[in-house]
Amino acid sequence: MDATERQRAAAVADLAAVIERASADLALAEEPSGFVLALEMGAPPPASR
Amino acid sequence: MSDRWTIATLGAAMAAGRISPLEITRELLTRVGRLDGRVHSFITLDEERALQAARARTEELAGGRRPGPLHGIPLAYKDLCRIPGLPTSCGTRTRDYFVTDVECTAVRRLREAGAVTLGSLNMSELALGPFGDNAHHGDVDNPRRPGHCAGGSSSGSAAAVAAGFALGAVGSDTGGSIRLPAACCGVVGLKPTYGYVSRAGAMPLSWSLDHLGPLAGTVGDVALLLEAIAGHDPRDGTSSRRPAPRANAIESGAAGLRVGVPENYFVDGLAPEVEAGLAEAIRVVERVAAGVKTIRVPDPTTIVDASQVLVACESATIHARVLRERPHELQPVVRGRLEVGLHISAHDYLQAARLRAGAARAFIQEVFAEVDLLVAPTIPEPALAWAVAKAGSADDVIQRMRRFSRLTRPFNGLGLPALSLPCGTSPDGRPLALQIVGRPFDEVSVLRLGRACERETGWTESGPPIV
Numbered sequence: 001m002d003a004t005e006r007q008r009a010a011a012v013a014d015l016a017a018v019i020e021r022a023s024a025d026l027a028l029a030e031e032p033s034g035f036v037l038a039l040e041m042g043a044p045p046p047a048s049r
Numbered sequence: 050m051s052d053r054w055t056i057a058t059l060g061a062a063m064a065a066g067r068i069s070p071l072e073i074t075r076e077l078l079t080r081v082g083r084l085d086g087r088v089h090s091f092i093t094l095d096e097e098r099a100l101q102a103a104r105a106r107t108e109e110l111a112g113g114r115r116p117g118p119l120h121g122i123p124l125a126y127k128d129l130c131r132i133p134g135l136p137t138s139c140g141t142r143t144r145d146y147f148v149t150d151v152e153c154t155a156v157r158r159l160r161e162a163g164a165v166t167l168g169s170l171n172m173s174e175l176a177l178g179p180f181g182d183n184a185h186h187g188d189v190d191n192p193r194r195p196g197h198c199a200g201g202s203s204s205g206s207a208a209a210v211a212a213g214f215a216l217g218a219v220g221s222d223t224g225g226s227i228r229l230p231a232a233c234c235g236v237v238g239l240k241p242t243y244g245y246v247s248r249a250g251a252m253p254l255s256w257s258l259d260h261l262g263p264l265a266g267t268v269g270d271v272a273l274l275l276e277a278i279a280g281h282d283p284r285d286g287t288s289s290r291r292p293a294p295r296a297n298a299i300e301s302g303a304a305g306l307r308v309g310v311p312e313n314y315f316v317d318g319l320a321p322e323v324e325a326g327l328a329e330a331i332r333v334v335e336r337v338a339a340g341v342k343t344i345r346v347p348d349p350t351t352i353v354d355a356s357q358v359l360v361a362c363e364s365a366t367i368h369a370r371v372l373r374e375r376p377h378e379l380q381p382v383v384r385g386r387l388e389v390g391l392h393i394s395a396h397d398y399l400q401a402a403r404l405r406a407g408a409a410r411a412f413i414q415e416v417f418a419e420v421d422l423l424v425a426p427t428i429p430e431p432a433l434a435w436a437v438a439k440a441g442s443a444d445d446v447i448q449r450m451r452r453f454s455r456l457t458r459p460f461n462g463l464g465l466p467a468l469s470l471p472c473g474t475s476p477d478g479r480p481l482a483l484q485i486v487g488r489p490f491d492e493v494s495v496l497r498l499g500r501a502c503e504r505e506t507g508w509t510e511s512g513p514p515i516v
Contacts, residue, residue: 015393019404020397020400022351022355026403027407030403031406034406034410035405036287038413038489039243039413042409
């Protein structure tokens with residue numbers, strides 16, 4: 001494994017650790033499509049735009 | 050150009066018969082021919098078809114047609130937008146890298162509104178890079194500050210507008226790629242809400258984070274372009290059904306809008322000249338808006354980390370073929386960034402996508418319960434000199450890229466509308482920029498504040514000498 005590959009492996013391991021920690025408290029029902037719902041629900045009502 | 054036209058003033062002059070689409074197109078093509086050898090903003094200049102379209106728009110005006118605001122306006126598009134008849138290199142050395150029968154919807158809508166296509170614009174290779182360097186088509190030099198980066202990845206889009214080559218442009222933004230070059234070059238750039246502007250016919254980098262949006266010289270011009278390109282498109286599965294915002298809705302001032310200034314994350318590690326510019330910009334916002342308050346925003350670090358996983362996996366998937374068959378053709382930094390995505394597990398990718406949903410919900414609920422808009426700097430330091438931007442190993446450059454885009458990336462993950470507006474210059478003449486962020490699909494409020502600021506200050510009317 002050369003220096004570039006070692007750096008890449010370290011970067012991937014760091015990201016995996018961050019995601020693992022952050023996702024520990026996710027609700028069971030959370031799913032990716034919740035993102036689009038969050039945008040639609042967060043938009044102001046049409047009259048105020 | 051003898052006059053510093055905006056889309057609005059040029060449209061009015063054309064309607065009044067003071068200048069024709071053909072005259073302005075010829076003038077701009079001449080200017081590009083004279084000066085773009087230094088800037089490198091175009092990849093393909095489509096002179097013949099531009100003149101043909103300009104001649105047709107001129108004849109329509111002579112025939113008494115009442116034009117819309119974009120009739121006869123010369124525009125240009127990032128070289129990842131599919132323009133019929135032109136190659137789409139996406140900043141790679143492959144002439145026809147992105148091949149599709151689908152014309153870019155944003156380009157088509159602007160063409161149908163009467164705009165004249167000048168050509169395709171330079172960009173960071175595969176839209177991966179915040180500085181605007183490109184080993185294949187030339188580094189895009191900053192028209193406001195030669196020898197400095199134009200910002201990326203929509204480097205040519207911002208530089209062409211700043212240099213007076215085009216009245217407006219379309220760029221793409223996956224981590225700041227519209228706002229960063231707009232900030233570096235002293236022009237206005239908008240990343241709309243995720244799903245508001247169709248990405249159909251544009252090369253994807255990350256389907257979860259990609260946005261297309263307009264760049265122009267003023268907030269008013271950006272609103273005109275947005276009105277033309279926003280709105281539902283059945284060819285993009287993520288396209289919202291909300292109607293496009295009306296450009297004239299931004300003229301009502303910013304009174305009544307509550308503005309927040311983050312006290313965390315977005316003010317960390319700023320260069321002194323950026324801090325000073327932000328303080329001055331906040332004083333302007335205080336004069337035009339209902340009120341300004343300092344607020345603590347949910348830490349965007351998680352959404353930034355999750356976005357990094359999403360873009361790494363998706364970009365490596367989309368560009369798997371070039372990685373597998375012709376990796377030597379890619380710039381080392383671009384190749385290195387793409388290859389990371391091949392080593393992230395499906396488990397981590399899916400957890401990142403789930404994290405994003407919760408983080409967006411929390412940020413929107415907490416922040417916009419208190420204020421209508423957020424303001425923050427777009428870039429943590431002004432445009433870097435090329436020698437600084439490119440110094441060191443590939444890993445050094447990647448770390449520098451992350452620092453430079455740290456203020457824009459949160460809003461790709463969150464999907465919120467974010468405008469970059471020039472707000473003066475550093476003592477050595479490099480543009481500074483303010484980022485204005487709003488609720489989902491509330492581009493009108495974002496643009497209202499930007500418009501009120503530009504009217505109050507003339508931030509977008511003057512600048513240092515251009516090229």
